[in-house]
Amino acid sequence: MELFPFKANGLNIRIFQNLISSGNNKQIMDSILVVVAHPDDESLGAGGTIRKHGDLGIPVDVHCMTGTEIRNEEMKAACSILGVRNLYLSERDDFAVDMSLRNEVVGAILKTRPTIVITHFSGDYNVNHQQCAQIVFEAVEWASHTTIFDDAHRVKRIYNMEINTLISRPHVHVDITDTYKYGLGALKKHESQIKKADSFYEKLYDARTRLRGAQAKCKRAEAFTITLPEHAGPFYRENSVEKLI
Numbered sequence: 001m002e003l004f005p006f007k008a009n010g011l012n013i014r015i016f017q018n019l020i021s022s023g024n025n026k027q028i029m030d031s032i033l034v035v036v037a038h039p040d041d042e043s044l045g046a047g048g049t050i051r052k053h054g055d056l057g058i059p060v061d062v063h064c065m066t067g068t069e070i071r072n073e074e075m076k077a078a079c080s081i082l083g084v085r086n087l088y089l090s091e092r093d094d095f096a097v098d099m100s101l102r103n104e105v106v107g108a109i110l111k112t113r114p115t116i117v118i119t120h121f122s123g124d125y126n127v128n129h130q131q132c133a134q135i136v137f138e139a140v141e142w143a144s145h146t147t148i149f150d151d152a153h154r155v156k157r158i159y160n161m162e163i164n165t166l167i168s169r170p171h172v173h174v175d176i177t178d179t180y181k182y183g184l185g186a187l188k189k190h191e192s193q194i195k196k197a198d199s200f201y202e203k204l205y206d207a208r209t210r211l212r213g214a215q216a217k218c219k220r221a222e223a224f225t226i227t228l229p230e231h232a233g234p235f236y237r238e239n240s241v242e243k244l245i
């Protein structure tokens, strides 16, 4: 199944394939879950991609690990520009990000049943971003155990996005030429951060999406690495396939 079938005449074909392959899990349509450490990461790392998928009819849900009353208000405004379906917020402090959050992410996965999860890149300079990437990796594995959860769910891929630290060898670039403006508009809703940083974030998003666009032969792009998830094993039927391609 194509995970980014932008240039295909996608929708009907994709849904058809998905229904065929849905098998044991209860998922009947593709969706994306974005898990981030802080309000603004969703816009800066994947704003154009989130909006693009929503426009293509693929629902996008966002789960944020930390926040404050003000930052959560900004997050709501940003996610509404990005066309997000469900937004899960927290008022947890930045310093309270640790592995105990794994179950919260498992809950978000079981509730939203995403085909793919987008989260941080583990090589990011920011410690919370590194922690978030690790928590998501473990949560994806944990959520797949049918021996633990009646409604266990297998995520097919994890896509890791970039914020400040550039990914040296991205696996995929998403053409966001048409949805960059929504990503930027959403970013600007995070006023408390924007002001503090003297336009740094807008400049970064502008420059990075143009760089990625140049590399991907389009005007603007967002880059990701793909992580194959660990899934529950070794005794699950879902671990075997009929053929490789």
Ligand SMILES: [Zn+2]
Pocket: 037, 038, 041, 126, 128, 129
């Ligand atoms: Zn962040």
